[in-house]
Amino acid sequence: MGLNGKLVVSMEVKCGGHLFHDLYQTSSHHVTNISSDKVHHFDIHEGEDLRAGSIIGWKYTHDGKVKVTKQLIEAVDEEKKSITWKVLEGDTLELYNSFTISASFEDNWATWTFVYEKKTEDTPEPVTLLKLMIDITRDLEGHLHKI
Template sequence: MGLNGKLVASLEVKCGGHLFHDLYQTSCHHVSNISPEKIHHFNIHEGDDIKAGSVIGWKFNHNGKVNVTKQLIEAIDDEKKSITWKVIEGDTLEQYSAFTITASFENNWATWTFVYEKKTEDTPEPISLLGFLLDVTKDIEAHLHKEIKAF
């Protein structure tokens, strides 16, 4: 059994991926307003805004437990509508030695990719965390769809 893994999940989003990319690139702090039961807080630890090299933090409810994470924004690709975060602190690193998240919002698809290294062979695959992000994606889609209909 290997300790390295990769999980990928895609979800069709009817309101267009560019709106998701814009939200995550410029207005992450709104995600806690859109999905308050899941996301409690967002902040920027290092850097003036959301760009490659900035360090951000999230406080969220996953599996009935409040979790925190601190992430380095490794890359933002406006052409591919993708953002890559490397987890550098927090609850995720209790089970994983390395954990990188990439979100791609091309066309009408939201795709989440996890690349990770488990600390032990007994560590579970992060499937529930991936499901959590898909649920947040659905909350954001419902919110954006409502805003589009309002215009």
């Protein structure tokens, strides 16, 4: 039927992937300062920190519009430097029945994976959303490379 999809991008980064993992795992709120033209706000809605089971929220610009998302941190793997978020609410779920984002930051590689179910066959693949993640990763890379 073709309603389920998966998009993956791996990109080499100039600084160690562990720095990206640490940023998302311990200091996600700094993403709004580093990539402020793309990410405008970050909140922890439930939970006291950025561990599996916590619910977080983002406000961001995508395709020229300000959008919001609320996500459950499903899994964190310190060894593999990976994090998985499940979208619970927000603009993304207007087009998709389910949407999961995984990020892995091993060695000098950042890998983003989207797994989703489109609401209709006409729903576009989330390529522009993946491009946004690439652009944010490049912003973070520029910041982390200076450190």
